[in-house]
Amino acid sequence: MTDAPSYGFDTLQIHAGAKPDPATGARQTPIYQTTAYVFRDAEHAAALFNLQEVGFIYSRLTNPTVAVLQERLATLEGGVGAVCCSSGHAAQIMALFPLMGPGCNVVASTRLYGGTVTQFSQTIKRFGWSAKFVDTDDLDAVKAAIDENTRAVFCESIANPGGYVTDIRALADITDGAGIPLIVDNTSATPYLCNPIAQGATLVVHSTTKYLTGNGTVTGGCVIDSGKFDWSANDKFPSLSAQEPAYHGLKFHETFGPLAYTFHGIAIGLRDLGMTMNPQAAHYTLMGVETLSLRMQRHCENARKVADWLEKDDRIDYVTYAGLPSSPYYERAQACYPKGTGGLFTFAVKGGYEACVKLVDSLEIFSHVANLGDTRSLIIHSASTTHRQLTPEQQEAAGAGPNVVRVSIGIEDADDLIRDLDQALAKACG
Known part of the structure; x- marks a missing residue:
């Protein structure tokens, strides 16, 4: 060109x-x-x-x-x-x-x-x-x-x-x-x-x-x-x-x-x-790559909506999404990443390791895979998979403790994703 x-x-x-x-x-x-x-x-x-x-x-x-x-x-x-x-x-x-x-x-x-x-x-x-x-x-x-x-x-x-x-x-x-x-x-x-x-x-x-x-x-x-x-x-x-x-x-x-x-x-x-x-x-x-900007806009929009819902849920200890005003990285994100902070974040589930495993197994729309950045929404329990080889101290430093799951929010209907998380959390936190 x-x-x-x-x-x-x-x-x-x-x-x-x-x-x-x-x-x-x-x-x-x-x-x-x-x-x-x-x-x-x-x-x-x-x-x-x-x-x-x-x-x-x-x-x-x-x-x-x-x-x-x-x-x-x-x-x-x-x-x-x-x-x-x-x-x-x-x-x-x-x-x-x-x-x-x-x-x-x-x-x-x-x-x-x-x-x-x-x-x-x-x-x-x-x-x-x-x-x-x-x-x-x-x-x-x-x-x-x-x-x-x-x-x-x-x-x-x-x-x-x-x-x-x-x-x-x-x-x-x-x-x-x-x-x-x-x-x-x-x-x-x-x-x-x-x-x-x-x-x-x-x-x-x-x-x-x-x-x-x-x-x-x-x-x-x-x-x-x-x-x-x-x-x-x-x-x-x-x-x-x-x-x-x-x-x-x-x-x-x-x-x-x-x-x-x-x-x-x-x-x-x-x-x-x-x-x-x-x-x-x-x-x-x-x-x-031809549709990157369109997809990233939707990833960010959906991630913010899902993260906001999770943060307000009593079954969740915390959410790490930098696009939330409660995040310690929020001001930095607004200054350095004005278009959004992506579709990737973690959240901690009350009930710890066992609740995280049950949550992952109970989801219907989210796919349990070792990947991120897909059009589909993905979830994984990092401590038992991608970060399994690390020491507990390294897992915590990386933000992958035993009570934490990682989600890669896709471009589906955000309300459907929230309903899927809701029903899975009900089973996980019983």
């Missing part, structure tokens, strides 16, 4: 990165279900492999369908480039891979999805990396946790499961001062509700499985680069600033400038880690 930044979000979510197929005139982006691409000649092939020319080589690296999705998500997030991959968890590893090395650490929020906590506290140790978990509302604690081996700070814009909202600008001020990037998982908010790059984030990651696709059909992930970080300002990021042996001493930042991180993600990350998004998944996600 010409002069894309002048278009509104609703237009960009449909058109960014896409144009009629040059071979057939097809208006919807085709699924390029191919492994490899024919080179014009030997010189063309060599130029592609030397990173001297941009093009398609092999679908582990690049694919035309996936490329459209990458450009669309980069445009919506205000970044210069993006790399799509096979899942949200893959995106997190892809995001850290160019930054980290043995002995390096990432400072991470305590309010993260349970699987992310496990990935950061356990799995990344196999790379020789480590994570320091801090309450990102405690800015002094964040500053204190950063040391000479810290290579990034990681948080979620709207935290899963509790729906807590993060002060991205305040964290960006800290990371800017420390000369390290801020990575924001924007899965729960989506670029429609929050633009982390505009608030100072360096990198944005997504589980595209969730709201971006919105229909529970495919998994995927994405890393979006702001293009604003100076990778050569110090010696902390040699993968981007120093010579790369695999490309005859090429320096990614020197050669590609603002696109250095994106090119590295494709040429090194996807090449060697192989966390590739398949073209059919990209196609489903592109179709989902």
Whole structure:
């Protein structure tokens, strides 16, 4: 699209990165279900492999369908480039891979999805990396946790499961001062509700499985680069600033400038880690993104109505939805997330663990699944599922205690959702 930044979000979510197929005139982006691409000649092939020319080589690296999705998500997030991959968890590893090395650490929020906590506290140790978990509302604690081996700070814009909202600008001020990037998982908010790059984030990651696709059909992930970080300002990021042996001493930042991180993600990350998004998944996600703003408006509207009803119910201890005036995050949400605070939150049920389990088993419209961001309303008891691997202390810190359930409010009739919760609570709290 010409002069894309002048278009509104609703237009960009449909058109960014896409144009009629040059071979057939097809208006919807085709699924390029191919492994490899024919080179014009030997010189063309060599130029592609030397990173001297941009093009398609092999679908582990690049694919035309996936490329459209990458450009669309980069445009919506205000970044210069993006790399799509096979899942949200893959995106997190892809995001850290160019930054980290043995002995390096990432400072991470305590309010993260349970699987992310496990990935950061356990799995990344196999790379020789480590994570320091801090309450990102405690800015002094964040500053204190950063040391000479810290290579990034990681948080979620709207935290899963509790729906807590993060002060991205305040964290960006800290990371800017420390000369390290801020990575924001924007899965729960989506670029429609929050633009982390505009608030100072360096990198944005997504589980595209969730709201971006919105229909529970495919998994995927994405890393979006702001293009604003100076990778050569110090010696902390040699993968981007120093010579790369695999490309005859090429320096990614020197050669590609603002696109250095994106090119590295494709040429090194996807090449060697192989966390590739398949073209059919990209196609489903592109179709989902076309209605993102419409769905997010309804998610927010329904979530506020359901949360308000729950908060007034005597069977409920508390509700964490940041869109409620009673929330400690309400003022921050109004300032930083003016379009709404999404469809994700938790609530605590009187009766504890057993009541939560019975509630989940008694619902009829809500689906009991380990997912969020679907058009359908979803529920899960995090302490016995997604956060089961964590210690009780970690569960509480993440907002996933034994008396808490997480809901992802869909786009059904809100009154129907309330009636379903009412009848299930009657059975659970007996």
